[in-house]
Amino acid sequence: MALDPGGFLLRVLALSGLAALTFALGALGTDSVLPLRPDTSRAALASLGQEYGDLHQWTAAILAATDTLQPESGERARVLAGQLARLIGPLEDDFERTTAALSTTQLDLVLPLWERMAFAHAGFVMLEEQAAGLSDDPAIDPGELHDLAVQLSAVLDFAAEIQRMVLDELTTPVPTPIRVT
Numbered sequence: 650m651a652l653d654p655g656g657f658l659l660r661v662l663a664l665s666g667l668a669a670l671t672f673a674l675g676a677l678g679t680d681s682v683l684p685l686r687p688d689t690s691r692a693a694l695a696s697l698g699q700e701y702g703d704l705h706q707w708t709a710a711i712l713a714a715t716d717t718l719q720p721e722s723g724e725r726a727r728v729l730a731g732q733l734a735r736l737i738g739p740l741e742d743d744f745e746r747t748t749a750a751l752s753t754t755q756l757d758l759v760l761p762l763w764e765r766m767a768f769a770h771a772g773f774v775m776l777e778e779q780a781a782g783l784s785d786d787p788a789i790d791p792g793e794l795h796d797l798a799v800q801l802s803a804v805l806d807f808a809a810e811i812q813r814m815v816l817d818e819l820t821t822p823v824p825t826p827i828r829v830t
Contacts (some may be wrong), residue, residue: 650703653674667683667707668808683800688752690750690751690752690755690819691816691819691820692750692814693746693747693751693818694747694750694815694816695748695816696743696747697743697744697747698813699810700737700740700743700807700814701808701809704737704740704801704805705735705802705805705806705809707732707733707736708733708798708801708802708805711729711794711795711798712798712802713731713761713793714729715791715795715798716795716822717792717817719791720790720791720792722789722791723787723788723789723790723791725791726783726789726790726791726793726794727783727784727789729794730780730781730783730784730786730789730794730797731780731781731784733780733794733797733798733801734777734780734784735779736779737773737776737780737801737822738778740770740773740774741770741774743769744766744770748763751763755819757821758818759815759818759819761815762811762815762818763815763817764814764815765807765809765811766811766815768808769804769808769811770808772800772804772807773801773804773808776797776800776801778795778819779797780797783797801822806823
């Protein structure tokens with residue numbers, strides 16, 4: 650059996666070229682790898698906390714206003730109830746954005762707290778519906794709006810406390826054992 654030196658040389662050159670091409674394509678592929686998504690969870694949590702603070706200020710103002718409203722000031726109470734409903738509304742989207750900003754690992758780490766946060770946001774949805782209902786009620790008593798604002802203030806305090814606990818949990822470094830050898 651005779652060896653074809655020209656064919657053997659062509660196969661070696663083709664395999665060498667294929668190896669070089671594969672290496673070059675592999676090197677190009679590493680540049681196009683998508684980077685990990687940036688961690689925006691802390692910023693989202695801080696923003697949510699700011700939303701709680703802003704809404705708490707509005708709630709305090711409504712509590713002060715309803716303390717001085719007379720029962721015949723139903724129209725003003727209706728306007729305040731409508732404003733309160735509009736202010737509560739965006740909290741649900743903010744909560745969803747914050748949840749989406751958390752990684753699976755982070756959610757696993759804070760799951761019991763996050764479940765409480767979800768409970769608070771269910772309360773916000775209910776209170777928003779009540780505020781919207783009061784804004785449509787021509788016979789509203791300012792005391793009803795005052796009671797709603799008291800409930801909202803309590804839910805806000807609860808949610809803000811949980812938000813701070815989650816933020817602390819995610820920013821506290823995990824202790825690792827130190828080995829002395």
